[in-house]
Amino acid sequence: MSKGYKILHFLLAWIFRAVYRVKVIFPENEPDPGKAYIMCANHLSAMDPILICAGLKKLQPRYMAKDSLFKVPVISSLIKAFGAYPVNRSGSALSAIKKSMEILGNNDCIGIFPQGHRHPGISPRDTEVKNGVGMICAKTGSDLIPICIKPKNYKYMLFFRKTYIIIGKPISYNELPITEDMSSSDKNKAITEYVFDKICSLGENYEA
Numbered sequence: 001m002s003k004g005y006k007i008l009h010f011l012l013a014w015i016f017r018a019v020y021r022v023k024v025i026f027p028e029n030e031p032d033p034g035k036a037y038i039m040c041a042n043h044l045s046a047m048d049p050i051l052i053c054a055g056l057k058k059l060q061p062r063y064m065a066k067d068s069l070f071k072v073p074v075i076s077s078l079i080k081a082f083g084a085y086p087v088n089r090s091g092s093a094l095s096a097i098k099k100s101m102e103i104l105g106n107n108d109c110i111g112i113f114p115q116g117h118r119h120p121g122i123s124p125r126d127t128e129v130k131n132g133v134g135m136i137c138a139k140t141g142s143d144l145i146p147i148c149i150k151p152k153n154y155k156y157m158l159f160f161r162k163t164y165i166i167i168g169k170p171i172s173y174n175e176l177p178i179t180e181d182m183s184s185s186d187k188n189k190a191i192t193e194y195v196f197d198k199i200c201s202l203g204e205n206y207e208a
Contacts, residue, residue, distance in 0.1 A: 002083060007081070009053065009054075021160075022055050024167065026169075029145075029168060033109070035107055036106075036140060037110075037143055037145050039052070039144075040112055040114055040146055040147065040196070040199060041147040042149055042203070044149055044154055049061070052165060062084065063112075065085070067087060097132075101136060101140055104136070105140070114132075115196075123154060129193070134195075135188045138187045142173065143172050144176075145168065148202035149163065150203045166203065176190070
């Protein structure tokens with residue numbers, strides 16, 4: 001964890017855990033740092049990255065953020081300390097992909113939402129996914145960490161409703177259902193669908 005992130009985590013994590021009644025399930029599945037990981041979760045709200053980070057103890061997953069946020073003085077300082085890096089959603093995502101690969105090349109952790117967009121109130125199993133996580137994973141050979149964010153009915157409700165952050169066991173790159181003779185697009189699709197199925201299963205198999 002960076003120094004700035006450690007300070008933010010110490011000051012703010014307990015507040016968000018209290019407000020959203022965060023309960024981490026299977027915390028023992030969070031691996032130690034020092035290896036490249038892609039942390040993948042279902043996407044309900046703009047609060048998802050904050051709540052995931054608030055629930056973690058060891059890793060600092062770095063997330064993409066809109067490049068316009070880096071031009072706002074106070075917000076820019078906060079999200080930089082948070083470890084975010086910019087992406088231009090109206091243009092090419094190539095620079096963000098390169099940055100993601102650079103972070104993973106340094107044996108750090110990035111966070112990605114395979115759905116791409118927020119889907120509050122909908123079971124993740126009933127949503128579509130994009131293959132960006134599969135592409136980055138295939139190019140870097142990184143391991144994956146599936147996480148399911150599961151408040152009741154997949155909707156946040158402050159103070160009244162518990163939010164479960166369910167951490168799955170890390171998925172080794174070697175166990176992914178891909179072969180050398182597969183095309184790049186087929187590999188990307190297979191990896192994405194595999195990790196997203198794990199995410200959905202975490203939510204389906206856990207009952208409070």
